[in-house]
Amino acid sequence: MTSPLQHSLKGILQQRRAEHLFRQPYPVRRQGNSIFYNGKWLIDVASNDYLGLSHHSFLRKRAAEWAECYGTGSCASRLVNGTLDLHQQLEEKLARFKHNEAALLFATGWQANTSLIPALNILSRQSTGHDALIFADRLNHASLHMGCTAAAIRQHRFRHNDLNHLEALLTQEASRPGLKFIITESVFSMDGDRADIKALRTLADRFEAALYIDEAHATGVLGPDGQGLGCGLADITISTASKALGGMGAFITGSRELCDFLANFASGFVYSTALPPSVLGAIDAALELMPSLESTRLALQHKAEFLRRELARIGAKTGLSTTQIIPVMVGEASNALTLAAYLREEGFFCTAIRPPTVPLHTARLRLALNAELTIDELRRLVSLLAATFRTPS
Ligand SMILES: Cc1ncc(COP(=O)(O)O)c(C=O)c1O
Numbered sequence: 001m002t003s004p005l006q007h008s009l010k011g012i013l014q015q016r017r018a019e020h021l022f023r024q025p026y027p028v029r030r031q032g033n034s035i036f037y038n039g040k041w042l043i044d045v046a047s048n049d050y051l052g053l054s055h056h057s058f059l060r061k062r063a064a065e066w067a068e069c070y071g072t073g074s075c076a077s078r079l080v081n082g083t084l085d086l087h088q089q090l091e092e093k094l095a096r097f098k099h100n101e102a103a104l105l106f107a108t109g110w111q112a113n114t115s116l117i118p119a120l121n122i123l124s125r126q127s128t129g130h131d132a133l134i135f136a137d138r139l140n141h142a143s144l145h146m147g148c149t150a151a152a153i154r155q156h157r158f159r160h161n162d163l164n165h166l167e168a169l170l171t172q173e174a175s176r177p178g179l180k181f182i183i184t185e186s187v188f189s190m191d192g193d194r195a196d197i198k199a200l201r202t203l204a205d206r207f208e209a210a211l212y213i214d215e216a217h218a219t220g221v222l223g224p225d226g227q228g229l230g231c232g233l234a235d236i237t238i239s240t241a242s243k244a245l246g247g248m249g250a251f252i253t254g255s256r257e258l259c260d261f262l263a264n265f266a267s268g269f270v271y272s273t274a275l276p277p278s279v280l281g282a283i284d285a286a287l288e289l290m291p292s293l294e295s296t297r298l299a300l301q302h303k304a305e306f307l308r309r310e311l312a313r314i315g316a317k318t319g320l321s322t323t324q325i326i327p328v329m330v331g332e333a334s335n336a337l338t339l340a341a342y343l344r345e346e347g348f349f350c351t352a353i354r355p356p357t358v359p360l361h362t363a364r365l366r367l368a369l370n371a372e373l374t375i376d377e378l379r380r381l382v383s384l385l386a387a388t389f390r391t392p393s
Helices: 004-018 057-070 078-082 085-097 109-128 142-151 163-172 197-206 256-265 277-313 333-345 375-386
Strands: 029-031 034-037 040-044 102-106 133-137 155-158 180-185 209-214 236-240 250-254 325-331 363-368
Touching (some): 102 256, 109 142, 109 236, 163 180, 277 325, 333 363, 333 375
Parallel strands (some): 133 155, 180 209, 209 236
Antiparallel strands (some): 029 034, 236 250, 325 363
């Protein structure tokens, strides 16, 4: 007899498949920006390794050396005895990199966002007696939404990058007690467009709100030395080492008081094992390389401009992307699946991004460029896509 659990599982999976929304991990092997999948090598246009650092010899060497020297595990959470000198030294470097007073490492960006927001709500309750007021962009990453869910607070969600809507919500809630936070991404992960952080700072100042910026897709890629777009403007910045820095982990930067507070109240920091030496070594090496990668960053942006131009020429819609992340909008999930499968057949690895990651009817191919792609490869990609999109008359 089928148990109630198995019955429910089968039902929900059947429904997902019927809606073309079923997902599963693809096992791949990686070499440079090539991906071995289903018996052949494909060119990677899907991953977040924007600068190709995940296989850079300098990072690999330091990760291996630190593992050799200090072991494979940190053996405890940070507040027990998992904090090594390496953590503290790296946090000082990360704070300098982001021009902030202090930094705090987390195991992942997901963990940082989901535990920061509940911690900030505790702060609001203790200091004002009321829940925090969260003003969040509608297209914020799932981890930011989950942070609000974990904190049991209702978000005031503004239309994507619509600062008039944000201003209206801030005005509406202006006299409400509770600490106010404006939360957004600097580069949106599925759209590749940017938030206007200067304008957000002005609004934050006007309404006495703190500005919380997720720089997962800007760190390493944009701003001087790859510092991102929020330097000097945000009160709280979260960055990941799992994308352009080619490793794993995340870090919060802000005031000394912010980091001291989070070290006490952010559950994802307090109750989780500290990052191990090899991971710290890779982050440390990536940071050291950052100032020398200016021409790589520029070349990446030029390739993205080239690709957007060429895609527009064949009639493909790429939304408002201005970065290395370029969505090719196809609407329905089934179209995205067909197109991704076709490109894989023809030598490019890219994934169909479907709801619930993106809103209904906005399924897309998310092209994520890396520095190793050549213009010829991009031309070939466009010529494959040209068969699908009509050329404007
Ligand atoms: C905007 C944004 N924030 C946070 C995360 C989570 O980071 P991590 O992959 O390190 O958990 C991601 C990852 O995709 C992201 O795109």
